[in-house]
Amino acid sequence: MFTLGIDIGSTACKAVILQDGARVEARAVVPLGTGTSGAGDVLQKVLAVKNRQIEDMERILVTGYGRFTFAGADSQKSELSCHARGVNFLFPSVRTIIDIGGQDIKAMRVNAKGFLENFVMNDKCAAGTGKFLDVMARIINVKVNDLGEIGLKATEEVNISNTCTVFAESEVISKLSAAVRIEDLVAGIHRSVAKRVASLAFRNGIVPEVAMSGGVALNKGVVALLEEEIKRNILVHEDCQLAGALGAAVLAYEELHK
Amino acid sequence: MADLPEMLAELQSVADSPKKMLAKYLAQGKKVVGCFPIYTPAELVHAAGMIPMGVWGGQVNPSVAGQYAPIFICSIMRSCLEFGMLGKYKGLSAVIMPILCDSFRGMSGAWRVGVKDIPLIALIQPQNREVDGAREFLAAEYGVVKEKLEEIAGHKISGDAIENSIAIYNSHNATLREFARAANRHLDVITPKIRHAVMKSAHFMEKAEHAAKVKDIVLKLAELPEHKWTGRKVVLTGITAEPGDLLDILAENKIAVVGDDLAQESRQFRTDIPAGQDPLDRLAGQWLSRSACSVVHEKTSARPDLVIKLAKENRADGVIICLMSFCDVEEYEYPLLAKTTAQAGLPSVCIDIDQSTENSGQARTKLQTFVEML
Structure with a gap:
């Protein structure tokens, strides 16, 4: 069947x-x-x-x-x-799921059967979503799918202080004008996403084990920095x-x- | 007596179109005074023979309010200022604004500058309510409001008139509480949207008139057989649960509202004006009696316990926290509310309430998920 x-x-x-x-x-x-x-x-x-x-x-x-x-x-x-x-x-062992989709972020707590126990979603704001990364990739002129590998080559993260997508876009443009390394800039963008997502996850409560789903889970840079922010390992399946x-x-x- | 659908439709129309009510009262030669959220001594307006009318903004993407109000201020404040600046409140003789939070502090100045044709009567309720003098201070504040209203009305407001209005308001409170109880026995008829309309319409009608209509609704409901609701039941908490689309989503997902702790709805009716000798002192006593509200300072917030009690008494499956965008007092209470309700075994979901947008996609997903989770 x-x-x-x-x-x-x-x-x-x-x-x-x-x-x-x-x-x-x-x-x-x-x-x-x-x-x-x-x-x-x-x-x-x-x-x-x-x-x-x-x-x-x-x-x-x-x-x-x-x-x-x-x-x-x-x-x-x-x-x-x-x-x-x-x-x-x-x-089956996962109890906390972080899903970063194209236009929203979801933090979910589930029981052993995969039934939801609690969840939070971002508000009407693109900060930290896949759309945020799409916008940034376009400005930097790289493929969004390549961001993960690029970010992992950073030697010094560039601080992106704005969470708002539009203001962060301006900030990234100004950093590009200052000739920062693309790898460092991408790592800064990933950090911005990780911080935003972590705050939402903390709000929902984090119970191990933790997994990520959604397309952004394929971005190894975001996953690594999110692990740092929530201080836990994150499981990512190839079918995330x-x-x-x-x-x-x-x-x-x-x-x-x- | 009209039939029930007709009665409910009338209050729905009032809630949807307060401007029509303003026009009606003005056509009757009555003066109308706007009352900002959340707690305003509307009884004084009533005692002056004028109509107190709630000023709760509405769904609008502000264009001119930005001159004086930042985008990150409570959306009710922004929409009220927008409507004021655009002349939508034309006809009001004045507005009363209680300075209950920091947003109001800025708004009072913005209103004075932006809406010059509608005078502002501002007042401050003491937040430290346990100190000696809090009650006297507020009674004196109300005395100042009374004097300003007397200027607008063109006559003095007698103590007897205030006492009479207090009686009408307390009776109205009791009627609305009775409606809330009756509604729970007829959740097939009293949908979330209709329940909201009955409660909200109270802001735009003379209270004795509104109470009479709600009493008739309660009587008509009593004639119906009690309905056994098979969907989910929730309690709402927050400032408002609007727009109507949000309430439609509840109905689509077979969610009934069996209780609320909304500033626009039950918080208005749950605290009566206490007995006493002096009418202004009695009104002040009501403020001192208020509890479990984000704009009322308490050493320990009583709101989570109240919401839990409301949910348990009415056998609610969960709580919907209607979080007003950029309302700092509500934002601060949210973590405690979510944690305490969860500890009590009550699932909750937080819905973003924003008068500046009508996009309900996220709310739809959250509420559907919530029902699937229950």
Whole structure:
């Protein structure tokens, strides 16, 4: 039996096909967010991995910002519930999840079954989100996916004092004018993100073990500095970006077996 | 007596369009005095034969208020200033502003400069309420407010008139508390939005008139069979729970409001004016009796315990903390509130309340997640 989870995020769409609620059959990521062709594209892409048909899916559960508008879904859940279940699937020992998505940050505490016990989200502000990193990468003229490796080569972090994305953008431009090393500047940007995210995580309470999900978890520079800020190791799974879609597929399976 | 939907729709309309009420009272030849949040001696306005009308701002992205108010000030203050500067409050004879927090301190000056055609009557409630003289000081402050209102009304305000208004206000408080209890037996009819409308409309109507309408609603509710609510139940705490879209999201997620500790709603009705010999002293006594509110200084905040009690008494599944953006007093209380409710086994979620934006995407996600978590 196959269940399909689709996470229609603000900047990317992710999909996972789960077999019998226990084995990942296929996974796909499309770097297009809600309101674009991303949702349809990721559906085709994930089905194509093992040449499956939509009819093969017993249940489809959708999450993420586009969860209300995806035609063909059997049900929808919030992305926090899905990330919690997805990370629990990948790391059953995790009790604190930090998810940095395209436009928001979430800190979640979960129990042994992956059910949410508490959560906090950022307010209406892009500070510390994936969008913040997108903006900074564009100014520095590097690919956002390369930021992690670049930041790890820093020898001296440049302090970015503004948390506001727009003001931080101005600050980064002024640092570029002062000819600072790009690696040091990127490390400073990562520190800014880490501080912002850590304050949110502290607000929710941190219980070990800690894992990160969402696309920004792939940025090793942010993860390393966040570990420093919260003074704990952070687990990152190679499927971290797919945690929401995976959790959606798990929940779809559970809905069939209620 | 009209039917229940009609009665509720009327108060919804009042809550949605206070400007219509202002126009109505002005057309009746009455003077109207604006009352800023949260605690204003509206009884004195009432005793003067004028209409006290709540000034709670509204959803607006301010364009002119920025001349005098920074963007990081409480959004109610900014929207009130915006509406004042744009002439939306035209018709008010004056506004009364209690200087309850630092934002108000700046706002009083901003209002005087930015809204020259509506005079400001400012007053200060003593925060150190345990010292000798606090009560006398506040009674004297109210005396000054009374004199200014007498100038506007064109006549003296008698002690008997104040006593009469106090009786009307205390009776109104009791009626609203009765409504809150009745609402919990009919959560299918009294949706979060309707509950809010009944409470909020009190700010824009003469109190005896409002109390009569709410009494009729309570009577009509009593005729209905008690409803067994199968969704989730929550208690709201904060300054306000607006805009209406937010309350619609609650209903969409089958969340009923079974109690509130909102400054705009139940905090207005839970503390009666105590008995006494002198009416101004009685009004001062009400301030000294207030508790469990972020703008009222207490050595140990009683608010978490009150919220927990409210939730347990009404069998709420959780608490929604409606955190007003840039309200420092509320921000400071949030950690204690979240921690204490969690220790009491009550899950909570914090929703950002901001009058300067109508984007409810994050609130929708938070509330859906909260329901999934309960």
